[in-house]
Amino acid sequence: MNDAVVTVQQAGIPAHYYLGVAAALFAIGIVGVIIRRNALIVLMSIELMLNAANLTLLAFARAHHDSTFHALAFLVVAVAAAEAAVGLAIVVGIFRNRHSANLDELTLMKR
Amino acid sequence: MGGQIAFWVCTVMILGGALVTITRRNTVTAVMALVMTFFGTAAMYTLLSAHFLAAIQVLVYAGAIMTLFVFVVMVLNREEQEPWALRGVLTKAIGLCAAAYLVVRICIYLFAGIQEKPGPLPDGWGGVKDVGDTLFTSYLFPFEAISIMLLVAVIGAVVVARIPHKPEAKQPPAEPGSDEGHA
Numbered sequence: 001m002n003d004a005v006v007t008v009q010q011a012g013i014p015a016h017y018y019l020g021v022a023a024a025l026f027a028i029g030i031v032g033v034i035i036r037r038n039a040l041i042v043l044m045s046i047e048l049m050l051n052a053a054n055l056t057l058l059a060f061a062r063a064h065h066d067s068t069f070h071a072l073a074f075l076v077v078a079v080a081a082a083e084a085a086v087g088l089a090i091v092v093g094i095f096r097n098r099h100s101a102n103l104d105e106l107t108l109m110k111r
Numbered sequence: 112m113g114g115q116i117a118f119w120v121c122t123v124m125i126l127g128g129a130l131v132t133i134t135r136r137n138t139v140t141a142v143m144a145l146v147m148t149f150f151g152t153a154a155m156y157t158l159l160s161a162h163f164l165a166a167i168q169v170l171v172y173a174g175a176i177m178t179l180f181v182f183v184v185m186v187l188n189r190e191e192q193e194p195w196a197l198r199g200v201l202t203k204a205i206g207l208c209a210a211a212y213l214v215v216r217i218c219i220y221l222f223a224g225i226q227e228k229p230g231p232l233p234d235g236w237g238g239v240k241d242v243g244d245t246l247f248t249s250y251l252f253p254f255e256a257i258s259i260m261l262l263v264a265v266i267g268a269v270v271v272a273r274i275p276h277k278p279e280a281k282q283p284p285a286e287p288g289s290d291e292g293h294a
């Protein structure tokens with residue numbers, strides 16, 4: 001290994017720092033889902049939460065020296081991509097039919 | 112020391128980008144802030160020696176998903192009148208209390224520390240070869256399943272988003288007022 005990589009590894013930021021960042025990112029994401037009305041921003045917040053989940057997985061992967069978590073994180077990335085594609089398609093479809101991407105106006109199922 | 116600085120720079124990028132994402136009214140600004148978050152996350156993956164996933168993060172998130180969002184922003188070119196939901200004071204108070212409780216519980220758990228395996232990481236850990244070995248030996252079935260899921264998602268997205276094919280009109284549209292036009 002070259003020296004730079006080893007130095008970064010031994011700089012020794014403990015795993016719970018990474019987990020704290022991931023928790024904060026997840027919290028910001030969930031706040032975004034709750035308080036925003038724009039469907040696009042809500043989808044972005046969901047992406048933030050998936051990123052936080054990945055960060056958590058990788059922090060535990062390094063803490064346990066287990067690359068199984070990496071395979072899992074890879075699958076999470078694929079799921080996030082699929083979710084973004086389908087979610088954005090639904091938003092476009094709704095916008096085309098109702099001329100609005102405001103989630104508070106989509107009350108068709110409430111009646 | 113260098114690792115510490117890199118960690119805090121990444122943290123500021125991730126959390127700052129996320130905060131800007133959920134607070135901006137302009138959707139394009141939100142997407143750009145989201146991209147900053149994605150790059151910060153990729154850098155943090157590198158700090159965690161997950162080099163393969165850092166590359167995937169840049170390719171998939173900052174490349175593909177960001178492009179998708181920008182295109183949809185282009186289609187939905189409309190400003191929000193009143194972007195914030197949650198008007199009631201009581202709701203806000205309950206939400207704040209719940210969030211504070213959650214933060215306290217997470218902090219208690221986190222600052223107890225996580226059991227880490229001592230010693231340096233094995234050579235090449237987190238690289239393409241390592242992750243590929245895991246993915247194509249023990250986890251081959253989930254890998255194939257996820258590829259089928261991606262195919263289904265792409266086809267589903269096309270079906271949902273495409274302009275519905277109108278049957279040939281027998282007569283020209285009678286009343287122009289009701290003809291809104293789907294395109």
